[in-house]
Amino acid sequence: MASYNLTHLKQLEAEAIFIMREVAAQFEKPVLLFSGGKDSIVMVRLAQKAFSPAKFPFPLMHIDTGHNFVEAIDFRDDMVAKLGANLIVRYVQDSIDKGRAQDEKGPNPSRNGLQTITLLDAIEEFKFDAAFGGARRDEEKARAKERFFSHRDEFGQWDPKNQRPELWNLFNGRKNPGEHFRVFPLSNWTEMDVWQYIASEKLDIPNIYFTHKREIVVRDGALLAKSDFITLLNGEKYEERIVRFRTVGDMTCTGAVESTADNLDDIIQEVASARQTERGTRADDKRSEAAMEDRKKQGYF
Amino acid sequence: MNTEIEEKIDSQKYLEMDLLRFTTAGSVDDGKSTLIGRLLYDSKAIFEDQMDAIEEVSNRKGKGYVDLSLLTDGLRAEREQGITIDVAYRYFATPKRKFIISDTPGHIQYTRNMVTGASTANLAIILVDARKGVIEQTCRHSFIASLLQIKHVIVCINKMDLVDFKQEVFEKIQQDYKDFASKLSIPDIRFIPISALLGDNVVDRSENMTWYEGSTLLHTLENVNISSDQNFVDARFPVQYVIRPQSDEFHDFRGYAGRIEGGVFKPGDEVIALPSGFSSKIKTIETIDGQLAEAFPPMSVTITLETEIDISRGDMLVKANNQPQNSQDVELMICWLNEKKLVPNGKYVIRHTTKEARCIVKEVRYKMNINTLHRVEDDTTIGLNDIGRILIRTTAPLFYDSYTKNRFTGSVILIDEFTNETVGAGMII
Structure with missing residues (x-):
């Protein structure tokens, strides 16, 4: 009987593929939210596996804050070209220009929260009824309560206290017109699982995950990359450090870690010995104890 | 804080680990959060920034200890009310196994959460307070575990430190539980005397209970055999999605995508499709990484058949001599x-x-x-x-x-x- 054992990563892969196929079957117009970050790269690989030898039956969509790492955007465009996939890009800047959103004030104004507005507008524009996200439950405590199939009302809101129970492998994607679902196939994956999967599947990732020299400024303990979107405060200065990024988000809120890891195995060793969560480098989560929950309720990723 | 020497991770071993999903039932008073906190902390699944955050909140709220339940109670309302509303999922791994905990609140009004958490679990940990013994709540949790067909139950008799680590207390509770559990259908029940607060028999063997000769909780979780819990006998393949590439390369390809929910399927197997009753033979079992010689639960695969028969989502492939x-x-x-x-x-x-x-x-x-x-x-x-x-x-x-x-x-x-x-x-x- 021993030969009928699936390893944990194979089980997680099988689960994610099952979820993706379930979405393709239950929804009219799904979309996969794609940022060029490691989790969304894994998602694309799983989508390929789920529908092979056919192409996966949904487009990719990126909500571009305009504050991205240029390396991540280049990587995104390369990858999409290689896949021959359909990529939709919607810009936070357009939402601002249309007066639907307004930039924050302050020394590192984040467009993180504004993405929600652009995202919900895009979901409405294309009439998407399910949007895949790469979020994992191990990332953050509000996400630990998230379902695989997460219902959103007609305002795109999440109601954490009134979620549908999910039992066995029976997923209920029924909804009323105007409502949609966020679907998280990587729910049960950990950061380590994602890296091990990237290594074992030999997936390409943007080079900012690997060590490089970069000018950074230390602010509230976070190492923020030099960019046009950050204003130096009194006494602050840029300095060159050897760093890499554990997550890829906006330049204004994604902190670097000092590291010389230049290959996947080194990254895996670093993740194994890390004493900080990966979102520990994200200033957007530090705003309050319930920062993520509050953003998610409004329709954030 | 944790300053132990970093251990190198062996990626090959990591990839070969299996997975155990378990559920924990109990209320705050049982020391459930403390137990989970200890498992997570000792397996290094709690990070410094998480620990710092809950230490800070614990101090601010004037608690004299680090309240580990703050780790699992992720929602604002839960923290405000000091209760767990929803199933929380936690993850940790030891060099032997990866674990998914579905942590469910134990109050009677949360039966639905326990059922939800138990529906995907291989094992349940049921906490009993050594001072109180088997109480109504213990029975309720055990009944749900039995109803949901959880094959392995570990009864952790907790707070042994508060009963002077007495063997008689442990044995009395064990006997009471066995008497009650004879009405249930749980094939594998184990009993472990622990102190979640002090760590006795959780990860390390207790020096206070040398009379206990069984395994620690973590050792049990790492070694319980779950490989025969799935049904590998009755072949069941519910069709989830039909894959038709309609590309030049795969012009005639028609694959049935789904997850194996029982038994083993191999190329060449005679199958029948329900409800139509038409029979055919499995031509190939496809994955992007190549064709498989066999497929078993819980694999997600794509099956192609020798002959073209009408099959759509909701239909099921089974074997003629073993039908549902x-x-x-x-x-x-x-x-x-x-x-x-x-x-x-x-x-x-x-x-x-x-x-x-x-x-x-x-x-x-x-x-x-x-x-x-x-x-x-x-x-x-x-x-x-x-x-x-x-x-x-x-x-x-x-x-x-x-x-x-x-x-x-x-x-x-x-x-x-x-x-x-x-x-x-x-x-x-």
Whole structure:
């Protein structure tokens, strides 16, 4: 009987593929939210596996804050070209220009929260009824309560206290017109699982995950990359450090870690010995104890 | 804080680990959060920034200790009220195994969460306070574990430090539990005396209870054999999605995508498609990484057949000599998940494997008193958190096995036609 054992990563892969196929079957117009970050790269690989030898039956969509790492955007465009996939890009800047959103004030104004507005507008524009996200439950405590199939009302809101129970492998994607679902196939994956999967599947990732020299400024303990979107405060200065990024988000809120890891195995060793969560480098989560929950309720990723 | 020397991770070993999903039932008073906190902390799944954050909050709230429940209670309302509302999932790994904990609140009003958490678990940890012994709540949790067919239960007799680590206390509780559990169907029950607070027998062996010769909790979790818990005998493949690339390269390709829910399928196997009854042979079992020589649960694969027969989502591939039951009249144990009570003769949407149909509740046979395990026949209203036995009739036949034979072809959910909420979880008898 021993030969009928699936390893944990194979089980997680099988689960994610099952979820993706379930979405393709239950929804009219799904979309996969794609940022060029490691989790969304894994998602694309799983989508390929789920529908092979056919192409996966949904487009990719990126909500571009305009504050991205240029390396991540280049990587995104390369990858999409290689896949021959359909990529939709919607810009936070357009939402601002249309007066639907307004930039924050302050020394590192984040467009993180504004993405929600652009995202919900895009979901409405294309009439998407399910949007895949790469979020994992191990990332953050509000996400630990998230379902695989997460219902959103007609305002795109999440109601954490009134979620549908999910039992066995029976997923209920029924909804009323105007409502949609966020679907998280990587729910049960950990950061380590994602890296091990990237290594074992030999997936390409943007080079900012690997060590490089970069000018950074230390602010509230976070190492923020030099960019046009950050204003130096009194006494602050840029300095060159050897760093890499554990997550890829906006330049204004994604902190670097000092590291010389230049290959996947080194990254895996670093993740194994890390004493900080990966979102520990994200200033957007530090705003309050319930920062993520509050953003998610409004329709954030 | 944790300053131990970093251990190197062996990626090859990591990739070969298996997975154990377990559920923990108990209330705050049982020391459940402390136990989970200890497992996570000792396996280095709690990070410094998480620890710093809960230390800071614990101090601010004037607690004299680090409140590990703050780790699992992720929602604002939960922290404000000091209760766990929803199932929280936690993850940790040892060099032997990866673990997923579904941490569910233990109060009676949260039966629905326990059922949800238990539905995917291989194992349940049931906490008993050594000072209180087997109480109503213990019975309730054990009944749910048994109902949901969890094959392995570890009864952790906690707070042994508060009863002077006495062997007699442990043995009395063990005997009481065994007497009660003889009414249940749990094949593997183990008992471990622990102190979650002090760490006795959680990760390290207790020096205070040398009379206990069994394994520690973590050692048990790492070694319990779950490989034969899945059904590898009765071949079941519910078709989830039909893949037709319609590209030049794969012009005639028609693959049936789904997850193996029972048994083993191999190329060359004679199969029949339900409900049509047409038979064919498996041509290939496809994955992007190449064709497989066999497929077994819980693999997600794509099956191609030698002949073209009409098959769509909701159909099932099985073997001719081993077919599931096939009926429109189905008896269920139902756990009700919604504040709106079950409506006798009411109509619901039913979801079973990849099939969706409608059903009518023909009869409520009885309701369970989940504390005493008595059947209640004079009051058959089924409300939130109630468990009862019902008879339904479906608009289309279901191809099913009893839940005891196969958790995945033996389970259904009922959905409210108007609100679309999942209102009932059913186990087919």
